[in-house]
């Protein structure tokens with residue numbers, strides 16, 4: 001089954017230009033990846049899996065005004081979520097120049113007005129409160145909780161994209177929920193969860 005069919009089967013509410021933007025994104029990613037090695041996802045099947053995993057949480061996330069994605073790399077999940085959530089202001093923080101340049105290029109080429117790319121480590125970013133903080137394949141949950149301290153308040157939610165070892169990373173007392181799909185464990189954290 002292809003990516004579009006799989007996502008449509010999930011009945012995700014996606015904007016009309018989502019699949020057009022994804023197609024353009026993939027074309028650019030494959031071109032850039034040959035020269036700059038932006039991501040380990042080299043073939044279409046793996047990239048499609050990454051995109052599916054990135055966007056799937058739209059099925060369970062509450063509406064949010066703004067989102068911070070820590071360590072976006074070549075776009076996962078923050079850039080893909082931004083394409084799926086045009087009403088959400090999405091900040092992508094990524095310190096590696098070639099990856100930040102790629103994110104900036106995609107923002108310009110696809111005219112993603114809701115995207116801001118910040119080329120630095122998240123520790124260097126000025127404090128600002130986001131309703132949602134996401135991260136995938138950057139570091140462990142306790143470190144992500146530390147890194148996100150200046151960017152959340154008691155109403156914020158955190159969504160970390162994890163593997164099956166997620167349960168080892170959850171400390172007692174943490175208000176959370178794990179949402180499991182065939183590829184992924186999503187760790188959703190928040191005071192009212």
Ligand SMILES: C[S@@+](CC[C@H](N)C(=O)[O-])C[C@H]1O[C@@H](n2cnc3c(N)ncnc32)[C@H](O)[C@@H]1O
Pocket residue numbers: 039070071072073074075076077093094095096099120121122123135136137138
């Ligand atoms: C393994 S890659 C994962 C990229 C992307 N999230 C994904 O799932 O494909 C980790 C990324 O996190 C970034 N990173 C590591 N430490 C960071 C920090 N302190 N602040 C922001 N980004 C960071 C790295 O530059 C790298 O691009």
